[in-house]
Amino acid sequence: MSSQKESTARTLLVALLVCLVCSVFVAGAAVALKPTQLDNRLLDKQRSILAIAGLGNPGMPSAEVKAMFDDTIKARLVDLETGKFSDEYDPVTFDPLAAAKDPQLSKRLPAAQDIASIRRLERYTTVYVVEKDGQVDTVILPVRGYGLWSTLYGFIALQGDLNTVVGMGFYQHAETPGLGGEVDNPKWTGQWPGKQIYDEDGDLAVQVVKGGVNPQSPDAVHQVDGLAGATLTGNGVDHLLKFWLGQNGLGPFIANLRAGEA
Template sequence: MANNNDSFGKTLAVVIGLCLVCSLVVSTAAVALKPLQEKNKAQDTQKYILEAAGLLDKVNGDVESVYNQYIEARVVDLNSGEFDSSIEPARFNQRKAARDTASSMVPANDVASIKRRANQALVYLVKDDNGELDSVILPVHGYGLWSTMYAFLALEPDMNTVKAMVYYDFSDSGETPGLGGEVQNPKWKALWPGKKLFGEQGELKIRVTKMPTDKQHDIDALSGATLTANGVQYTLDFWLGEEGFGPFIANARKGGVL
């Protein structure tokens, strides 16, 4: 006669019990680790903002303190181009707002393929050691070859001269390493500082092109990554235009908000 302890019912009960215990352990660990994960994610974003600001050399293992010393986050109403003081920057999630139909809109000219644009956006004011405005960082994003690519565009206080273009958040990116992933290549990033966004009549002139001829406005495109380079251009076209940061930039250049 078979031992009752080897019966199918008891084996199944042990397996189910073990699964429940493991699920409880994993769930508890996930909940306990979430605050740490969120903090690490925030500090990772702060690191890229500091890179765009040219302040990474001041970081000595403490990203948060350097960020808090030099960076001031503000919320901008993209339609008016004015700061929106009714929203606390630390609590504002721009990506979440873009997914909510009540706090976003569908762009009429969605060249960057973002689908929806939040009504507000974060901008980062970078101060120098004397508390004076050193640069302004605009978060921008658009579709590349296979995925959405996110970047920080840092501008000098004239809101026309590029200080840096730093792509980040490639955790879910489908951009091909060595091709589309070249937007993170230091050599390519070094091409951006000093470029001008606009022409003498205020028209957007910055271009990502395979045949750069205008030293002031042209960025040499990524070799072998045409669609990704096009995505960078479309990102600039959208976010520097009227449905993006265009109204804010226009106000800032007139001295209205900065």
């Protein structure tokens, strides 16, 4: 073998060995850090739930977030087919998003029903309840649906009347910063508290309108301003709320809970 060929072979061998060693380190780091990543995701979700429910302070340390969540909020599993609480799985460890991908735990939605563009609906989901004096004070419901570029994952919190909004927000999405990403803007999320989900006849009336809400309109109590320059994201939020708060989502559960039959 010529010296040039031998040098090339050695160079390739060294490069291969370096790649293998780096791969081992990267894989090891990924495995070692996975529990921490999962804990951080859970903490972020808990922080979002507390904020949407109007509990705690934005700058709370992680330990306080976990302590307040554990002391104040109770996770409950809901059977979306019956609209009632279920003991089928542990609501703390059950993953509705993973269940939505499992044909045994979910169903494909017909196009006419899938206004939120989620494709599959899980049989069970987890809701979060705050009780005071043995009565439901706040219920925090999971919502998700497609915006312009991504699926938005969030929660909407309702008062004990199961109609008045306490707060609404998203903990994960990939919408365009400055446009669809304005769903995170406190000025926009700040419009939600006090809004009414249903009208006097019990019909779903919540709406994200194009442009601004007319404060003189009798429907203003159900409406929130659209997102400037992000009509499709605003439409996505409107659609996902109508799905999850309607008859094909959590609507039957809300009705049962209001009637004391959940």
